[in-house]
Amino acid sequence: MKTQGQNILFLIFLMASIMGYSQVKITGKVSFKNKGVSEVNVTLKDTYDGTTTDAQGDFSFETSEKGTHIITFTHPKYENVERTISIENQDVSLNVDLKEQISEIDAVVVSAGSIEASDKKRATALLSPIDIYTTAGADGQISSALTYLPGVQKVGGTEGLFIRGGTGTESKIFMDGSLINNYFSNSVPGIAGRDQFNTSLFKGNIFSSGGYSALYGQALSGALMLESVDLPDQSSYSLGISPIFLSAGFQKLGDNKNYSYGATAGYSLLTLMQKIFNFNTDFVEAPQGLNGDLNFRFKTKSGGFFKYYGMFNSNKMGVRSESLEPGYDFSLVKLNGKNTFHNLSFKQKFGKYLLNVGGSYSYNRSDLHFSTETNDIESNKNQLLTDGNYLNFKAVVERKINRISALRGGFELNNTDENLNFEAVQKHYKDLISSAFLETDLGFSNALSAKIGVRAEHSSFLGKNNIAPRFAIAYRLAKDWTTSLAYGLFYQNPESKYINGPANLGFQKSQHYIFQVQRASEGRTLRFEAFYKKYDRLIKTFNVNEQTQTALNNNGYGYAKGVEFFWRDNKKTFENIDYWISYSYLDSKRDFLNYPVSLQPSFAAEHTLSAVAKRFIPEWKLGVNLSYTYAKGRPFYDIASTFENGKAINYTRNEGRLKDYNALNFSINYLPNIGKKDAKAFPVFVLSVSNILGSKNVYGYNFSADGSRSSAIVPPVNTFVFIGAFISFGVDKTDDAINNNL
Template structure:
């Protein structure tokens, strides 16, 4: 028995010795750009032999295989490589240089000047529709929510996005690629118009505070690109009620789930709230509005997609303000406005090409009547009547070069036909702006990419052409850190309301230089941007009959200016459970000699320092969302500028100037979801309570002056503190998970 065991032991030892003698060592190093790569799988094809590289890219394993074989190198971020080797009795050394796997997910994206919130890039989303609805003080308006992002100035007396030292009209808003004319409602002087469009209409947006794409034009300072929703998941019915408004709507999904249609209707009236709150503005006719819309969406069998959206709204109000010219007298201003907008867009793939085409039409009427209580009985009044028809058509053809590179080009037509009547001014302004553009995204690697574009325009009214090059690049510094740089030239026609008489005018022009550093990780985002903008060919104006009225008229394009600054943005959804907060800071140094400014001055719409903070806390056990927002802005300058005759020339000069008090506002809102978590709930209800400027800060937006400059009155918000209570109910669609996931 013992002899038998010795034989078995001898046999096993001989086999082990033989196998060890027969094994061949395969080793080497895997590199990318002269640097070793870890975690690369190295395997001998069709065998179980292989190894994984260490942090320096080295690997080593042994095999008993002989003859011709393939050695395979794989890693998710690099292109797979397969090398033929011949194995005999000698060790094999194989060094390999991998190439980066180009991926849409891993590739760096140019983002200087832009903040994107859409379905395409959820990881970088900053302001989604839910964010907007749950931001205290935003009132559910996209434009108001953007005031809590860096680069946007808080200007309460007039509508518009005031971006990095630019006026509200120097930013433009687009829907599915088409320009929206008159995005804001008609308003009276000193009271800002509201967004005409419902936030829930859009699934995402790209907000650019500078350096935006060549696909968009006619904006000196920035652009907001809105993307409308696609087909709904299922049919639904919505109802909302509050002391201010009443609205209802529905969305009907087709049986084949390839089409849908919907409509909504709403009415608003502020008279009830006038009895509850002490208003600064004396409304002789309480603001009221009527709005309705209709939409349809069709997905074709060939993969194409049609979207249509049409809306109508009307509003009116009347205010009484003390007269600055005559003591104990009051001026009466009444507004009647109406607007209609239609947008049709189409998207279709043709082989390797993607076509995006869209057309829009809008009509806007603003009827302002000015009178005084003294001559009210006699019927003496003046009327400012403005009618505008606007048509926009745009087509973009895009072809993918590879996963992260593409080229696109197209053309755009924007036609304006406006009529204005006011005392001695009676005009009909017509202009057709024709544009062509070409742009390419070039991804050289997952770490480096560029965007190069060119846009050319022709204005029939100005009878002038322009060519605007644009360029941007992005580079990934580390796993979570990227840097971007953008440059662009931007042109915009002078505002038509200042073109009252023939003048030799040209495009206004600005140049943008933007540098950004960004860190993005799961649940956290940090952005730093520095920018410089140079303005040229801004319009200069003079005042017609300054002793009778204040109609400013364009004189020439000799204005100029600059804006430079630093911005910081931090958002954190991860550190504190169920808490989402963000902080932003903007520093702005800007000067302009434009309009009726007698010299280069700090614009009266630009604040040097702006700080915003937003915090949202969701308490699941209480089914309650608590939202806070705070804004501080350094007091803006104000000027009393008038015109006088010196010889045969008009001369502008400043009589009074100063600085406003600092702007401060703390806002609070609550969202209560009583049926949250009920699986059998057939409806979804949200109760909303929102209080703006809860501390009652007495903010001032500016001053109006009498014709001789001896008297003045402050421009203030219509109300210092305002509370809103409302109930919103959705039938046929369960939004519970949306509410939880987005910290409603």
């Protein structure tokens, strides 16, 4: 037995010795751009042998395998690598260079000039519908909420997005790719029209304050691209009640969850609020409006998606003010406005290609009646009647090249048919702008990408063409730091309201140069942006009368340059507090319209500062929101026209500077049914106060015909209080509200 045991023990030691002798060591280094990469999985294929690289990228392991084998190197951020090796009786050493794995999530995105709120993977996402509803002072309007972002001016006396020294008409708004020609409601001079589109209609937006995509055109300054919601999660009903409006709506989801339809209707009237508050504006006819909309969405069996949205709005108001002309007590203006908008879009994948087709129809009618009043007797009655029909059609085909590169192209048709009647001016303006565009996204690596595009347009009215190249590049400086650079040419037709007679006109032109540095991490965004815009071929006009200017030529020019800062901290530093701060410095001058020389535009403030803060208090079921805006006083001008030696001459009679703009706003939102799973209704009660401190802000001045008298253009009311309830039935969205600091 002893001899047998010794033999067995000898055999065990002999086999172990043979196995130890046959072990081969495999060593090496894994690098990316001459720098070692840690945590790379190194595996001998179809075996259990392998290891992981250390902090310097070195690896070492032993194997008893023999012959030809494949060794693999894998890491989530790099492409897989395979190497064939021959294992004999000698150790093996090899070094491997990795290639970066191109990823949609990790890839740097060109962001110069734009802020996006449609892709949740991007830390720069801003201004979701909940963001807009909970921004105090925004009144639930997208355009108002954007004034709390860098680059957008708070003008007040007229509607539109005034971006980086541009007029309100130099920015355009799109829905699912199609142009909205009547985004704002009709109004009277000195009072800005409101957004006509419900904020909850849109699931996201891309706001570009410059250097926007070649897919869009006819905007010298910027573009707002809105994306409407898809199919709802479930059927629901809604009701809105306040002292100034009543609204109701529903959304019905099909049983197979492949289609939905819905509608809303609302009525607003300001009479009650006039009796409560001390209005600056004397409304002889209180503002009132009737609106409604329809929507239909359908998903095809092949994966296509149809969306339809239709809207109708009518509004009325009448304003009386002290007359600036001698011999009259008051000036009166009355409005009767009507709008309708229809949008149909279709999206479908065909193999490697994605087709987007959309069209929109807009109708706008503004009926303004001007008169004077003396001893309660009206006289000097005039009517300014404008109506327009607008058709837009766009088709875009996109093909993915790889995960972060794509090529897209298409064409767009935009037809305008307008009529205007006012005193001696009667016109019928027609124009068809035909456009073609091509654009590519180039992802060179996760740290470097570019966007190159070109757009060409032809205007039937002008009888001229343009070609607009655009370019942007982005580079990741470090883990959370990126930088972007953008350049582009942008063209826009002269505004039709100034085309009242024969004139040799062409496209207006602007060039954008934008440089941005941004740090974006989860919950925090910091960005600096510098820009320069050069304007050429701006139109020059001559005053026909108090209400009408007529275009003379394209001899205008100008510039806008500045720097912007934005910081947002979403519940990272302070518990349940989301806040952001933005600052803009703008240096701008223009010689355009009826300006006699190059001047700082009356809509451009040199310094603008905004701050927004939101806090949700769970134990009170309460959201508290604050916002503040400061803007350096803007210049104002009283410009008159005359003829000298048969030549039109513009000259400044009066000029000055407005007082600085200040407004502190406050709102609270109470959600009583949070957490009540058996609740049948989910109300949100809202109380908001705009301009709490009652600052007497001034938007500009009106002047008499001879320039000797003036009156300030001011908000209809200095401080406004709104209270209302919004109730949803069938769907509980309070969790979304909590997560977004409602």
